[in-house]
Amino acid sequence: xxxxxxxxxxxxxxxxxxxxxxxxxxxxxxxxxxxxxxxxxxxxxxxxxxxxxxxxxxxxxxxxxxxxxxxxxxxxxxxxxxxxxxxxxxxxxxxxxxxxxxxxxxxxxxxxxxxxxxxxxxxxxxxxxxxxxxxxxxxxxxxxxxxxxxxxxxxxxxxxxxxxxxxxxxxxxxxxxxxxxxxxxxxxxxxxxxxxxxxxxxxxxxxxxxxxxxxxxx
Ligand code: URA
Ligand code: SF4
Numbered sequence: 001x002x003x004x005x006x007x008x009x010x011x012x013x014x015x016x017x018x019x020x021x022x023x024x025x026x027x028x029x030x031x032x033x034x035x036x037x038x039x040x041x042x043x044x045x046x047x048x049x050x051x052x053x054x055x056x057x058x059x060x061x062x063x064x065x066x067x068x069x070x071x072x073x074x075x076x077x078x079x080x081x082x083x084x085x086x087x088x089x090x091x092x093x094x095x096x097x098x099x100x101x102x103x104x105x106x107x108x109x110x111x112x113x114x115x116x117x118x119x120x121x122x123x124x125x126x127x128x129x130x131x132x133x134x135x136x137x138x139x140x141x142x143x144x145x146x147x148x149x150x151x152x153x154x155x156x157x158x159x160x161x162x163x164x165x166x167x168x169x170x171x172x173x174x175x176x177x178x179x180x181x182x183x184x185x186x187x188x189x190x191x192x193x194x195x196x197x198x199x200x201x202x203x204x205x206x207x208x209x210x211x212x213x214x215x216x217x218x
Contacts, residue, residue, distance in 0.1 A: 007129040032129035034107035042066035044102025058098040060143035062153040071108035092209035150185025169208035183208035
């Protein structure tokens with residue numbers, strides 16, 4: 001059996017499960033090959049987690065992977081998708097300070113297109129390899145609800161046959177997790193081909209976020 005079938009972050013994840021310790025340790029992760037072409041790992045965060053006592057996290061949002069800006073800045077959702085996410089969270093009246101944002105894989109996977117670095121979807125092996133970091137984050141953060149942004153995050157938690165287009169905005173229960181709601185990915189909305197599509201997708205996204213807001217306020 002090839003050693004490649006055994007890619008996992010597990011040996012790199014420290015026992016001490018606090019955000020600062022995990023965040024430092026993820027920089028040394030070699031659990032799969034994605035660290036090779038990335039600037040740095042991008043761990044999840046609360047908008048302000050410098051406070052000694054972490055606020056009660058209502059929602060953990062899981063995206064796909066860091067993008068170009070996130071890779072450079074070392075923080076999740078700080079580029080165009082993050083700006084749209086923040087705007088829609090505000091519209092859905094979700095307190096951004098109680099939202100922990102993270103990604104399914106922690107290193108940026110990309111391919112060159114001219115001078116640009118464009119996202120390349122992580123494969124199953126990479127997603128599986130990175131899972132121990134996500135589990136460590138869930139342990140520490142202990143959110144009331146998970147919101148999966150897009151198919152990569154949704155299928156990684158809910159199985160590869162899960163369809164965001166069919167089941168977005170509906171609460172999913174799965175063994176060992178808090179309730180999960182899947183919705184669109186803000187980057188997908190930004191890629192919509194017409195204004196009309198973009199507007200209707202944004203409305204769907206905000207509606208799903210409102211469902212999430214209602215659930216955590218109960
Ligand atoms: N898209 C993601 O999925 N995650 C980020 O952090 C930024 C863009
Ligand atoms: Fe480790 Fe995840 Fe980065 Fe792969 S993507 S090297 S498993 S942190």
